[in-house]
Amino acid sequence: xxSVRIMRNRDWANPxxxxxxxxxxxTPELPDDSKxxxxxxxxxxxxxxxxxxxxxxxxxxxxxxxxxVSPRGxxxxxxxxxxxxxAYAHDVVQVAAGLPRQAVLVGHGAxxxxxxxxxARYPARAGVLAAPVFGGWATLGLALRHNLFGTLPGAxxxxxxxxRRQLFSRDLPEPVARDYLKRIGHASRRAQWExxxxxxxxxxxxxxxxxxxxxxxxRVVPRSALDxxxxxxxxxxxxxxGMGHDLMLDARWPEPLDAILDWLExxxx
Amino acid sequence: xxxxxxxxxxxxxxxxxxxxxxDRRDTVCVVGAGASGLAAVKNLREHGFGVDCYERETSVGGxxxxxxxxxxxxxxxxxxxxxxxxxxxxxxxxxxxxxYPHHSQLLSYLERxxxxxxxxxxxxxxxxxxxxxxxxxTSWDVTTRSAGGAGSERTHRYLAVVLANGHNWAPxxxxxxxxxxxxxxTMHASAYKDPKExxxxxxxxxxxxxxxxxxxxxxxxxASQTWHSTRRGYWYLPKYLLGRxxxxxxxxxxxxxxxxxxxxxxxxxxxRLTVGDQGRFGLPKPDHKVFETHPISxxxxxxxxxxxxxxxxxxxxxxxxxxxELTDGRQVEPDLVVFATGYLxxxxxxxxxxxxxxxxxxxxxxLHAFPRTYPTLAVAGLLQPDxxxxxxxxxxxxxxxxxxxxxxRDLARAAAFWSRASADVGKRWNRARVKDSTRHWFEVNHIxxxxxxxxxxxxxxxxxxxAARSTR
Numbered sequence: 001x002x003s004v005r006i007m008r009n010r011d012w013a014n015p016x017x018x019x020x021x022x023x024x025x026x027t028p029e030l031p032d033d034s035k036x037x038x039x040x041x042x043x044x045x046x047x048x049x050x051x052x053x054x055x056x057x058x059x060x061x062x063x064x065x066x067x068x069v070s071p072r073g074x075x076x077x078x079x080x081x082x083x084x085x086x087a088y089a090h091d092v093v094q095v096a097a098g099l100p101r102q103a104v105l106v107g108h109g110a111x112x113x114x115x116x117x118x119x120a121r122y123p124a125r126a127g128v129l130a131a132p133v134f135g136g137w138a139t140l141g142l143a144l145r146h147n148l149f150g151t152l153p154g155a156x157x158x159x160x161x162x163x164r165r166q167l168f169s170r171d172l173p174e175p176v177a178r179d180y181l182k183r184i185g186h187a188s189r190r191a192q193w194e195x196x197x198x199x200x201x202x203x204x205x206x207x208x209x210x211x212x213x214x215x216x217x218x219r220v221v222p223r224s225a226l227d228x229x230x231x232x233x234x235x236x237x238x239x240x241x242g243m244g245h246d247l248m249l250d251a252r253w254p255e256p257l258d259a260i261l262d263w264l265e266x267x268x269x
Numbered sequence: 270x271x272x273x274x275x276x277x278x279x280x281x282x283x284x285x286x287x288x289x290x291x292d293r294r295d296t297v298c299v300v301g302a303g304a305s306g307l308a309a310v311k312n313l314r315e316h317g318f319g320v321d322c323y324e325r326e327t328s329v330g331g332x333x334x335x336x337x338x339x340x341x342x343x344x345x346x347x348x349x350x351x352x353x354x355x356x357x358x359x360x361x362x363x364x365x366x367x368x369y370p371h372h373s374q375l376l377s378y379l380e381r382x383x384x385x386x387x388x389x390x391x392x393x394x395x396x397x398x399x400x401x402x403x404x405x406x407t408s409w410d411v412t413t414r415s416a417g418g419a420g421s422e423r424t425h426r427y428l429a430v431v432l433a434n435g436h437n438w439a440p441x442x443x444x445x446x447x448x449x450x451x452x453x454x455t456m457h458a459s460a461y462k463d464p465k466e467x468x469x470x471x472x473x474x475x476x477x478x479x480x481x482x483x484x485x486x487x488x489x490x491x492a493s494q495t496w497h498s499t500r501r502g503y504w505y506l507p508k509y510l511l512g513r514x515x516x517x518x519x520x521x522x523x524x525x526x527x528x529x530x531x532x533x534x535x536x537x538x539x540x541r542l543t544v545g546d547q548g549r550f551g552l553p554k555p556d557h558k559v560f561e562t563h564p565i566s567x568x569x570x571x572x573x574x575x576x577x578x579x580x581x582x583x584x585x586x587x588x589x590x591x592x593x594e595l596t597d598g599r600q601v602e603p604d605l606v607v608f609a610t611g612y613l614x615x616x617x618x619x620x621x622x623x624x625x626x627x628x629x630x631x632x633x634x635x636l637h638a639f640p641r642t643y644p645t646l647a648v649a650g651l652l653q654p655d656x657x658x659x660x661x662x663x664x665x666x667x668x669x670x671x672x673x674x675x676x677x678r679d680l681a682r683a684a685a686f687w688s689r690a691s692a693d694v695g696k697r698w699n700r701a702r703v704k705d706s707t708r709h710w711f712e713v714n715h716i717x718x719x720x721x722x723x724x725x726x727x728x729x730x731x732x733x734x735x736a737a738r739s740t741r
Contacts, residue, residue: 006726007723015352093361121361123315123359
């Protein structure tokens with residue numbers, strides 16, 4: 001693999017069409033210029049709302065300007081039933097480049113793969129991949145084991161329905177979990193296929209530091225996949241046992257976020 | 270990472286010509302804070318270098334900042350390449366902008382780029398570079414003073430110098446017999462700012478380049494009479510072809526790796542079907558195939574020719590007191606002549622032999638960036654691409670930064686790269702036969718040139734990529 005990719009004939013000849021995007025923001029009461037803006041990217045089916053529940057406010061409370069984008073077809077962004085993965089990455093880069101200063105990109109689930117693609121296009125201050133779903137057949141295998149009938153349609157280009165046990169731990173009250181599940185939509189079929197085929201993301205530009213966060217009790221991301229992603233970026237994953245896949249919604253949501261923000265502060269990124 | 274401006278050490282005891290030299294050690298000097306200079310500052314910083322950038326104006330943007338006295342921008346300047354070819358690859362323009370943005374949008378884009386990547390603290394505004402001279406080793410002595418000539422001169426020593434002073438600001442003034450006795454007004458296109466300067470006048474626009482065509486089109490809607498003089502036939506590409514920006518259609522063909530001959534045939538065919546026979550409009554037939562020189566991107570010229578609001582005329586033979594004689598013997602009587610005759614590169618602070626300049630002043634460089642004998646000097650943005658400049662200058666400055674890093678880390682590999690690269694000095698990155706005039710000195714096909722940059726980067730990269738990570 002080459003370390004940079006210059007030739008992008010497809011993007012030049014056939015650029016991603018514009019789309020209206022939802023961006024939710026929480027601004028710190030005391031702006032702190034030493035802290036970079038943070039852009040959160042939700043996984044497939046989730047929207048910016050998933051971060052608006054807890055993480056945006058908490059990050060702003062610690063002095064970070066916090067933003068969350070819904071890629072097209074997600075949350076309240078423009079519907080995009082035929083969007084490709086590159087369109088999601090385009091949405092992330094567009095929002096990041098529109099921020100006043102160089103941003104930190106935080107992606108969750110398949111959103112981490114979107115962030116990984118975005119990191120190859122935009123020199124982020126730092127990248128955080130939370131419970132990253134980089135796709136491939138192993139991910140499909142695990143999902144089938146935990147949720148056969150919800151996942152099976154996905155293997156044939158249909159809609160995936162995730163189960164409560166896959167995303168949340170038992171600590172999250174049942175009604176809350178049910179409410180979240182109801183809000184979860186789905187990515188485009190095309191993007192699901194691309195996730196399955198799992199084209200490896202290119203090398204990030206600008207050599208940003210990358211942190212991988214996850215949980216060993218994740219029923220979407222196998223532990224081996226976590227280690228593999230972390231190793232690819234030259235590190236080991238930071239683990240939060242006892243949590244479900246949706247780190248930002250599960251009962252103990254402050255722990256992973258505080259760890260991420262601590263890492264950002266300590267590293268002076 | 271070292272930051273700029275923090276390691277001034279006035280106690281240095283270096284001297285040159287009886288003046289003190291302040292040693293900036295591992296800092297790189299960038300001349301100019303226009304688009305190319307800003308890309309250089311950003312990419313050098315990203316590769317861990319401290320940077321001092323000198324800018325004679327008090328703001329960023331270079332040629333794209335209409336407030337600058339060297340800016341050739343006129344009120345109605347729009348881009349001639351569409352967004353994907355115009356933006357920096359790692360800092361896309363907003364989706365909400367049109368395909369061909371206005372110059373004011375481009376300036377705000379450059380200002381935001383500087384803001385976003387925090388480049389302004391590294392720029393010394395209002396400071397002009399007077400002299401760039403090689404020091405004893407491979408470092409450089411750069412002498413500056415505050416712009417306007419007031420104040421004393423200071424000399425700093427730098428690890429390397431990147432020249433990004435632009436090449437579209439020193440007008441190439443044409444010489445015609447009788448020009449002195451001509452009583453009408455003449456101006457170079459660089460001085461043209463606003464269509465109201467043309468209103469109600471009889472205007473002759475000389476020059477068939479993109480600027481000449483733009484000004485002719487502006488004159489068509491404000492002047493009382495417009496003549497457009499071109500030396501030979503060009504290919505006029507509309508800005509939209511088949512419902513899409515024309516350069517995107519062209520790249521679709523290039524992406525398919527169609528051979529040049531096939532692309533030329535297809536393009537000529539498409540133009541024939543959409544634009545039609547240029548001869549019908551009174552234009553000379555192009556004396557070259559399409560893509561041999563960079564195409565003129567203008568949708569409105571043909572329209573105005575078809576409405577008779579622009580009269581095409583051949584080259585100027587000479588000037589008389591109140592008339593201009595053309596090569597076909599015709600005489601026209603304009604009140605105003607606009608010379609859209611292009612620009613010449615100027616490096617007045619540098620001895621010409623350093624860039625390997627020939628007798629015409631044309632530098633001889635590897636990849637239009639690296640002089641043969643000075644490995645720590647580079648020129649950024651001295652290109653005339655058949656598409657937008659920014660993507661090219663971005664990768665060019667990445668290459669410069671990686672090259673300097675490699676020299677720092679692995680001299681043996683750097684030497685190997687250099688000896689191979691120097692074989693390519695003066696090579697042209699263009700498959701087509703480019704017309705040999707100053708206008709085409711730096712002409713590159715963006716695909717060919719970017720491929721060359723890619724292979725040079727691949728050659729430099731593996732070691733530097735791991736090294737850069739290990740310093741974190």
